[in-house]
Amino acid sequence: MADTHLIPLPRLTEAMRLVVRGFGSHEAEVEAVAGNLIEANLTGHDSHGIGMLPRYAAAFLEGGLAPNTGVQVLHDGGALLKLDGRRGFGQVIGQQAMALGIDRARRHGSCIVALGNSHHLGRIGAWAEQAAAAGLVSLHFVNVISRAIVAPHGGGDARFGTNPFCAGVPLAGRPPVILDFATSVIAQGKTRVAMNKGEPVPEGCLLDDVGLPTTDPRYSVVPPFGALLPFGGALGGHKGYGLALMCELLGGALAAGMTQRDDDASRKRVLNGMFSVLLDPAALAGGDEGAAAFGAEAQAFIHWVQASPAREGFGPVQVAGDAERAHRARRSAEGVPVDSTSWQEILAAAQSLGVSPQAVNAAAGLRG
Ligand SMILES: NC(=O)c1ccc[n+]([C@@H]2O[C@H](COP(=O)([O-])OP(=O)(O)OC[C@H]3O[C@@H](n4cnc5c(N)ncnc54)[C@H](O)[C@@H]3O)[C@@H](O)[C@H]2O)c1
Structure with a gap:
């Protein structure tokens, strides 16, 4: 190691x-x-x-990432924004896109933000956290334009990216629930980290260059390339694949006008398209009283779920977002x-x- x-x-x-x-x-x-x-x-x-x-x-x-670039509004429909990220740093473009969407959701109750052509948006949870900090629920379907690295369920080679899905729910008195994952069984970057550490990836994650199962992370990092599998395993892989397909149809075809169809796999730029829905719970619930009722019901459900007894080999039941907060506290210190x-x-x-x-x-x- x-x-x-x-x-x-x-x-x-x-x-x-x-x-x-x-x-x-x-x-x-x-x-x-x-x-x-x-x-x-x-x-x-x-x-x-x-x-x-x-x-x-x-x-x-290589000219595929443009520093010092901001989002451009292509279409302004009030509660419907179509944005061009102009290949700017996703860390800036994502923040600006969410800020625009947050402003509109506050005014109109909800906003759909269709963002295309952003350079890599990084951890999508950051954008749900930004919305949650503004008191908004959010959903994010994201596609990836780069080398295809994930196989469709039942397919033997890679046809799309690790297309992340993310949802965030702010709740008064506790940290927001932030569900944020790649639709591949593991994120591609985790194969790079494994290779750099000299470790294998777990079984059931990866196919080699002829479509056979392997645990050698190199097949996801250096040529000849294999393919990651969608999450869900042999029995449930159609679910991860189905969600990835929706990320491509919504984040790619609809939001960005661009899907992952491998035209030039040698290019280093990684573009993301993101279809986001931002919603003010108070607007949906008819005011602050309704929002409080939503919050109380949601928290009661979380308590109910977490009361499930831990199975052998597991700690207490967690909620999405807990793992990231625990890491943040430990690594910050x-x-x-x-x-x-x-x-x-x-x-x-x-x-x-x-x-x-x-x-x-x-x-x-x-x-x-
Ligand atoms: N920008 C891109 O192109 C791109 C592509 C793929 C992935 N990503 C990012 O990669 C990151 C990593 O994705 P991943 O698939 O490796 O994530 P992961 O497999 O670690 O899953 C993370 C999610 O699962 C939740 N979770 C973890 N353990 C849990 C438990 N025991 N109980 C309940 N919930 C639990 C976390 O809180 C989080 O919401 C994400 O931030 C994603 O947005 C980005």
Whole structure:
């Protein structure tokens, strides 16, 4: 297994600001990109954290990622917005798209935001959290335009991306419920992390380049490529596949006018289309009293569900969002683990952007 650096949060933040400045980003973008990626690591999703920077650097150097770019409104229907992300950093585009949608949902009770052509939106839960912080329920169907890496249920090769689905529900007096997952059985970034750590992926996740089951993460990371499987396993794979298909139809065809049909798999840019629904519970429930009744009913249900006795081998029943909050608390206090292979890749990416790897190491408190 590769060595792991445990980097205190303030030092990692400073080091990643240095790397992101290499894109030529203005300071607000530096904060947004570094902050969002580190937040993914803090919440335990290393697959969507700072380890994405080498990919972003390659995309930028190839002309597929446009720093210092904001969303453009293509169609304004009041409670219906069609937005072009113009290949800008998803960390900025996602934030702007949600801010526009939040404003409209507050005014109209709900808003549909159809966002296309954003560069990688990272951890989609960040956008549900933004909506939840504004008191809004949200749903997000997302497609991925990159190399196809997930096979349809029953198919032997990759036809689409890990198309995440996310939903967020704010509740007074407790943290929001945030369900946020890739529709593949594991996220692609987790195969990269596994390969960098020299570990296999669990059985039932991956096919090799001839469509046979494998646990070797390389088939998802370097050619010849195989395919990840949709979640649900042999009996339920049609469900993960079905949700992925909807992400492609809604986040891709409808929101972005672009689906994953492998035209050029060599390009480094990763584009996301996102179909989001934002809803003010008070507007639906006919005012604050109705919203309070919704909140009380929802919380009562959560208590009921969590009263289920833990099965052998499991801890107490959790609710979506709990795992991320526990990770965030621990890693904020103890530091963020980064495997040395991923760290070396980040240093190489920094160098490719004209940023001194020694300066990045020094900021992180590492030698070299
Ligand atoms: N931008 C993109 O193109 C893209 C593509 C794919 C995935 N992603 C992101 O990758 C991240 C990781 O996805 P993933 O599929 O690896 O996530 P995952 O398998 O870790 O599942 C995470 C979800 O399951 C919940 N959860 C975890 N353990 C639980 C438990 N014991 N009980 C109840 N709920 C539990 C979490 O709170 C969270 O909502 C997500 O943030 C996703 O948005 C992004």
